[in-house]
Amino acid sequence: MTILDLGVPTVPGTSDTTGTTTPADRPDDARLTDRYGRVATDLRVSLTDRCNLRCTYCMPAEGLDWMPTEEALTDDEVVRLVRVAVEHLGVQEIRFTGGEPLLRRGLEDIVAATAALDPRPDTSVTTNGLGLTKRAGRLAAAGLDRVNVSLDTLRPERFAEITRRDRLGDVLDGLAAARDAGLGPIKINTVLMPGLNDDEAPDLLGWALAEGYELRIIEQMPLDAGHSWQRDRMITAEQILDSLRTRFSLRPDPAERGGAPAERFLVDGWERPGGGPARVGVIASVTRPFCGTCDRTRLTADGQVRTCLFARSENDLRSLLRGGGTDDEIATAWRVAMWGKKPGHGIDDPGFLQPDRPMSAIGG
Numbered sequence: 001m002t003i004l005d006l007g008v009p010t011v012p013g014t015s016d017t018t019g020t021t022t023p024a025d026r027p028d029d030a031r032l033t034d035r036y037g038r039v040a041t042d043l044r045v046s047l048t049d050r051c052n053l054r055c056t057y058c059m060p061a062e063g064l065d066w067m068p069t070e071e072a073l074t075d076d077e078v079v080r081l082v083r084v085a086v087e088h089l090g091v092q093e094i095r096f097t098g099g100e101p102l103l104r105r106g107l108e109d110i111v112a113a114t115a116a117l118d119p120r121p122d123t124s125v126t127t128n129g130l131g132l133t134k135r136a137g138r139l140a141a142a143g144l145d146r147v148n149v150s151l152d153t154l155r156p157e158r159f160a161e162i163t164r165r166d167r168l169g170d171v172l173d174g175l176a177a178a179r180d181a182g183l184g185p186i187k188i189n190t191v192l193m194p195g196l197n198d199d200e201a202p203d204l205l206g207w208a209l210a211e212g213y214e215l216r217i218i219e220q221m222p223l224d225a226g227h228s229w230q231r232d233r234m235i236t237a238e239q240i241l242d243s244l245r246t247r248f249s250l251r252p253d254p255a256e257r258g259g260a261p262a263e264r265f266l267v268d269g270w271e272r273p274g275g276g277p278a279r280v281g282v283i284a285s286v287t288r289p290f291c292g293t294c295d296r297t298r299l300t301a302d303g304q305v306r307t308c309l310f311a312r313s314e315n316d317l318r319s320l321l322r323g324g325g326t327d328d329e330i331a332t333a334w335r336v337a338m339w340g341k342k343p344g345h346g347i348d349d350p351g352f353l354q355p356d357r358p359m360s361a362i363g364g
């Protein structure tokens with residue numbers, strides 16, 4: 001069955017029972033389309049705004065004002081919204097994130113319910129890796145397909161400086177556990193910062209290639225809670241590639257990029273564990289934005305739809321859900337939200353303002 005079989009008709013220009021008005025210019029399409037021809041098929045679900053690390057580019061040392069428990073969606077509510085996304089809206093990929101999604105006790109149950117949906121979505125988690133030693137096997141058994149693990153350095157003292165916690169060994173053990181549990185291909189997400197770890201890109205790539213992980217280096221974005229990001233203080237994709245090329249020979253990956261945020265390169269002389277050329281990715285959200293092919297929709301831990309990491313408004317699905325809204329009404333509200341997605345993130349616009357929520361509360 002396809003979503004078009006299930007398609008919920010939207011009637012242009014009329015109000016539904018929730019008071020959500022379908023804009024007159026929106027075509028009758030069951031999917032999460034927007035005005036610029038994009039279709040969101042990849043859903044990022046934040047499961048919590050809390051974290052057990054305090055990465056300097058993400059959270060202040062003292063943490064943040066955490067979301068009150070009653071505002072966060074319950075496991076059942078998360079699963080219901082994920083089901084609506086998959087069954088009514090054509091979403092094909094679900095990535096759980098946060099905050100730190102492994103802090104969510106019900107993660108295995110949420111993953112199991114997600115993997116049981118029809119059609120089965122590709123299901124993954126972005127994590128700092130702490131706790132994977134204990135849970136990787138259970139998550140794989142629940143139906144998790146893959147993990148992305150964030151790691152910015154291989155040096156213990158730098159790890160402690162960047163994350164404000166001395167836990168590098170636990171992350172490396174967690175990664176090995178994920179690999180043993182078959183949660184691959186494992187991607188490593190790295191943010192480089194000047195004077196902190198910007199000299200470490202070739203070491204990180206050498207290590208990732210030897211371990212069979214795929215390294216992806218992400219440009220730092222203006223999403224820190226302290227609003228301290230400065231354009232002229234970030235390491236650009238060009239600098240990242242120059243640094244990698246001091247030790248490796250890279251060629252653009254000829255494979256279709258589609259909506260993938262990472263620009264991928266093949267690393268000459270290296271093979272992936274399962275065969276085929278090894279790759280490295282650069283996510284140049286700031287200097288080479290990929291908004292034109294974005295296929296994302298986002299759900300915060302308190303049930304708000306965000307059309308973009310940088311959106312300055314949200315659409316409230318939690319009130320609809322808790323107010324007795326039907327699946328069809330929730331699907332309609334989600335479609336209307338995505339129809340309003342902006343063409344780009346606008347970081348370079350003179351009037352750019354950081355969103356009120358920091359990355360950890362949006363779901364990175």
Ligand code: SAM
Nearest residue numbers: 058098099100126127128150189220221359364
């Ligand atoms: N706690 C999990 C983790 O660290 O993987 C999931 C949430 S974290 C917000 C998701 C990703 O966002 C991480 O890879 C992290 O490095 C990245 N991130 C956080 N703040 C960022 C920023 N200001 N710019 C770029 N990436 C950022």
Ligand code: SF4
Nearest residue numbers: 051053055058099128
């Ligand atoms: Fe936590 Fe991830 Fe933010 Fe680091 S990047 S503080 S691990 S949410």
